[in-house]
Amino acid sequence: MTPETETELAQIVAGLSGPVSIVGGGTRGVAGSAPALDISRLTGIHLYEPGALTLVAAAGTPLAEVEAALDAEGQRLAFEPMDHRVLLGTSGAPTIGGVVAANVSGPRRVQAGACRDFLLGVRFVDGGGAVIKNGGRVMKNVTGYDLVKLMAGSWGTLGVLSEVSLKVLPKPEATQTLAIAVPDAERAVGPDAERAVGAMSDALGSPFEVSGAAYDPERGQVFARLEGFADSVAYRSARLSERLARWGDITRPEAPDLWSDIRDVRCFADRAGDVWRISCRPSDAPDLAQKAGADALLFDWGGDLIWALMAEGSDLRARLGGFDGHATLIRSDQETRAQLGMFHPQPAPLAAIQQALRTRFDPQGRFNPGLMG
């Protein structure tokens, strides 16, 4: 099933007699065993107005095509979507619809916001085959309920996206990264992680608009990124260095791939084990990291996001116990995923609301059944 227009997509959905796996580029590693509903031929940038910072594209448009169009005008997707191919070893071309469906955001999320914060409008096909639009292409819009956010990160379980409308931002003139050495970092737990999270918190709590704050325990370094006009970056870099000097020695690495490697968790790519993504209150990160007993860790978003490389089959959620946040299983074998579930179980009242929403939007349970609950 490979519709080329929204109308065809709606017809296919209306005629479905069983569940489908919704696939864009197939790079996020969630396609189930049901027949594929492939939206990768639903392509094209429908509108791009650089002066209004808005872009509208069919959901199957390759992310690369969107990024190339933006690049030509000196703009970008500020939420810095992760490329899952590196970590999961998948192939294919990520689509803009897939990015939205999975609400994929990278290191800049901590400052600029997540994919959902840049999503202005959607068109999608619900389980009954009706085409629904919500939001639009303007930056401020509170007309009716915000189904735009509901669709972002719903992993296709509420409807099949056919078009997305995004806010884009200018690319900065300059980027500078500060690396702070956090001494004696053999393990990412105890004093080192606390020190690292403290340094990141200090950076993010400064007035210098830090657009990335990550900690790689194996390198023993905290990274803080500054972006903007060259003179401004130079000024802020100097001021931030003064502020952060108390945490450790500061260098300015010239590593062009540093942030895309952090974004894509490249450090776990060639290592065996399950990969988990923990979302938590940053100050809880050191304690959670200790409880995880991971083989390796990577901290992003100032400690709000922890990537954990775990021995295969480990039940990370059981080790963490109750905490303010959630843990998502990103990479594992099928057996582990079936046993533990990709997504963190929700408290009963919230699980009931989410199930009821899925039943409303997709009454027959056609779309990616079982993926989110």
Next chain:
Amino acid sequence: MEMPEPDPKILERKPQLLARLSTVLPEDALIHEISETRAYECDALTAYRCPPMVAVLPASTQEVSDVLRICHEEGVPVVPRGSGTSLAGGALPTEDCVILGVARMNDVLETDYDNRIIRVQSGRTNLSVSGAVEERDFFYAPDPSSQLACAIAGNVAMNSGGAHCLKYGVTTNNLLGVTMVMMDGTVVEIGGAHLDAGGLDLLGVICGSEGQLGVVTEATLRILRKPEGARPVLIGFDDNAVAGQCVSDIIKSGILPVAIEFMDRLCIEACENFAHAGYPKCEALLIVEVEGSEAEIDSQLGKIIEIAKRHNPVELRESGSAEESAKIWLGRKSAFGAMGQLNDYMCLDGTIPVSELPLVLRRIGELSKDYGLPVGNVFHAGDGNMHPLILFDANKPGDLEKCEAFGADILRLCVDAGGCLTGEHGVGIEKRDLMLHQYNPDDLEAQMAVKDVFDPKWLLNPAKVFPLGSSAARRSA
């Protein structure tokens, strides 16, 4: 404005309802004499008024839960109310409803600078959230004009914006978690002190749902470190279209100002007469503000002035001091008051793509002539959120109706230009009946399906957001 007929069975049972509510609320939190309920008869959309049957002022999440459980069991509609500053009639009561005001719940529950969050009770005012973290030079970014009075509860319900959202986003971009009471009394916790809540984005759909999905009693908000400084430049043009082009060129250049405000001739003159800000006499005025250190501000304003000069401005005034900045902002900040000196006015809130600005302004001018009502335009130009202010005389028979019809035409124009009915004020009752101009019945059905899930009996904030015809079957079920 058409509102549903009150249910006589509910009105009859008022004594039983009061008896039950008095078991869960202290005496002074239960208001039911008409002399007192009248205080809740309207919000800031004062053209429409209706005293509620009862008003309650709970002081805790538990009390909110008790009240909602009782109203749910009794089948009584509930209209949640923050500070009553809605310009869209979002807190307008029905005759048979209970107004649930959160004004007594205004404590700060947690301030956490390391994690850059604050948790407050939802009755706390917007400005006092920033006030609570000012000592450490932090602030809460969304800044609606009513921020001195408006409550976080209403901000969450309406997904409120403000002048600075071009850079910082609106409420939904700064809200991390809520404690919410469902209509049946169930208390749920969604999100928390971390960036992305798990599961479906319920927080995203609750924010902006106009109090129709639940009553938010606590909110976890992102706080940010204040910039080192901020300063505006004032730029005057003799043509609206040129001002619009200048806005677009600034944005394309890679500068992201914290605010770009636009005023047209009528507003400029009204503000000048009212506030004596020293504004030039011209067709269009832009106030562009940037943030950073002194040197960063100088550099950014320099770039903006360079762009503006290409468009032959009739006035260019860069603020060099805090006093000059205050003077430049003085006129803009008093725009609504200044227009109110001229006559009664109705404030609209449509958003348009920035590129459609000249066309939309021209068409509004034509409509103004047709209707014989003056209109001033003041708006957040960076994000296309317009605030046309239509002047009318409330004492002149027929003028309000004429003004409403003119307003509806402007909002339809915004939608037809690729925009929307409301950028930050919400639908409420004001734009309810225009929803079908922006959305088709399937689109509205999908939104109403969400309400079905959260509030199956359709008791929360009835007769708002959706056209009465579209929601009739559900409301009478």
